[in-house]
Amino acid sequence: MNHMNIACIGTGFVGVVTAGVFAKLGNQIVGLDIDEAKVASLKLGIVPFYEPGLQELLLETQKSGNLTFTTDYSIAISSADIVMIMVGTPSSADGQADLKYVFAASESLAPHLKEGAIVIIKSTVPPGTNAKVRAIIAGKTNVKFEMASVPEFLKEGTAVEDTLHPDRAVIGVESDRARDILVDLHKPLTSNVVIMRPESAQMCKYAANNYLATRITFINQIADLCEQNGADVQEVIKGIGQDKRIGSHYWYPGLGYGGSCFPKDVKEIAAYAHAVGESESMFIKIDDLNEKRIPKLMARYDQLVGGFAGKTVAILGLSFKKNTNDTRVAPSLQVIPWLIDRGAKVVATDPKAISDIKSLLPDTVTYVDDAYTAISGANVTMLLVEWDEYQHLDLTKMASSMLAPKYFFDTRNQYDPDSVSQAGLQYKGIGR
Numbered sequence: 001m002n003h004m005n006i007a008c009i010g011t012g013f014v015g016v017v018t019a020g021v022f023a024k025l026g027n028q029i030v031g032l033d034i035d036e037a038k039v040a041s042l043k044l045g046i047v048p049f050y051e052p053g054l055q056e057l058l059l060e061t062q063k064s065g066n067l068t069f070t071t072d073y074s075i076a077i078s079s080a081d082i083v084m085i086m087v088g089t090p091s092s093a094d095g096q097a098d099l100k101y102v103f104a105a106s107e108s109l110a111p112h113l114k115e116g117a118i119v120i121i122k123s124t125v126p127p128g129t130n131a132k133v134r135a136i137i138a139g140k141t142n143v144k145f146e147m148a149s150v151p152e153f154l155k156e157g158t159a160v161e162d163t164l165h166p167d168r169a170v171i172g173v174e175s176d177r178a179r180d181i182l183v184d185l186h187k188p189l190t191s192n193v194v195i196m197r198p199e200s201a202q203m204c205k206y207a208a209n210n211y212l213a214t215r216i217t218f219i220n221q222i223a224d225l226c227e228q229n230g231a232d233v234q235e236v237i238k239g240i241g242q243d244k245r246i247g248s249h250y251w252y253p254g255l256g257y258g259g260s261c262f263p264k265d266v267k268e269i270a271a272y273a274h275a276v277g278e279s280e281s282m283f284i285k286i287d288d289l290n291e292k293r294i295p296k297l298m299a300r301y302d303q304l305v306g307g308f309a310g311k312t313v314a315i316l317g318l319s320f321k322k323n324t325n326d327t328r329v330a331p332s333l334q335v336i337p338w339l340i341d342r343g344a345k346v347v348a349t350d351p352k353a354i355s356d357i358k359s360l361l362p363d364t365v366t367y368v369d370d371a372y373t374a375i376s377g378a379n380v381t382m383l384l385v386e387w388d389e390y391q392h393l394d395l396t397k398m399a400s401s402m403l404a405p406k407y408f409f410d411t412r413n414q415y416d417p418d419s420v421s422q423a424g425l426q427y428k429g430i431g432r
């Protein structure tokens, strides 16, 4: 493989991980961000979020000289064969992706572009964005360049691993030349490269995330029905998972999907469908069901415990999922205010996210360093995130330190209901 000069614009989650991984493969990477403080800390290998293996990757690739960071577009772009746009695309008021940062980056990079450069959009954007970006760049340069679309499928918590070993690379291109260059670039990561037009690549990103969000919503609906008839959703999952068309992965019923991607991408595809005249989109319903999921379950828990007023609730897990300190659309942000509004006292813990979440929750929450301290004296324990630390709790120890009614709400179905009951706790999972 020929090593390439690559400019990575945007040092958010996807930008930093992508820059580190392509640098590790021997490419010459310049990471660019307009935020000077961010660039200064990245130069020291300090990552503003917790992601396993990322700090080591950034230190290693900067030390080898393959990765540098700058705030200067001329430094980042002028020798780049490939420019990857990985800036944020927040949701705008109508629910569609706001592309202002993508457009601003395009304007800024254009005057420095090298003849023949390939500009890749990796940010999640609606199909048709490439033409708009092409027009912006063409308005500011006379060099020939190509546009491409290579969506990112990494997951937080396993981002480095996912990027180093993706299931596939989806590459949207308009020429054989761009195809050959980008296949070559991705070859060390995967031989499973799927080539298509850029619009299809962008739809792949929306389709994948919306399928997964729909799948989560689906299993949550099945779980709710199981509660009505004595079935155990975990047994149902085993049964349906053997069907090769369905598969047994990524079936964890719970409090609904959160994080920075699914809630946003479902809202975006729903808004996009509406904007292009597809007003009967199922994604509107998926979004609605997910929004209502936590209040619905909390009402059920409230009944079970005979009202939360005056009860102490231990909350295990504050991030949106395990192995990240990201708290965007985390279940804790809905669950804890709900409990406090109803007069409960909340004692919360998380291995990584306490400092991130403090300013987002009521001041009355007590934070402690470990699960057993949180649980001690609690009437109810709620497992919100299945961090490794919370997967094998000593149930007898829990039971002896909790106070009546000693409810254990296992919202991730991590524990065997019988073992929990035998230890002297009242168990309630999801759909069982």
Ligand code: UGA
Pocket: 152, 153, 154, 155, 156, 157, 209, 212, 216, 250, 251, 252, 253, 254, 255, 256, 257, 258, 259, 260, 261, 262, 320, 321
């Ligand atoms: C998701 C996708 O999985 C990635 O492929 C994609 O690249 C990324 O969004 C993105 O668009 O950038 P991520 O948000 O990091 O990745 O997290 P996931 O592990 O997929 O989980 C998303 C949410 O779904 C979490 O709240 C998780 O708890 C929930 N979930 C996941 C379930 O409730 N059940 C499951 O079976 C799986």
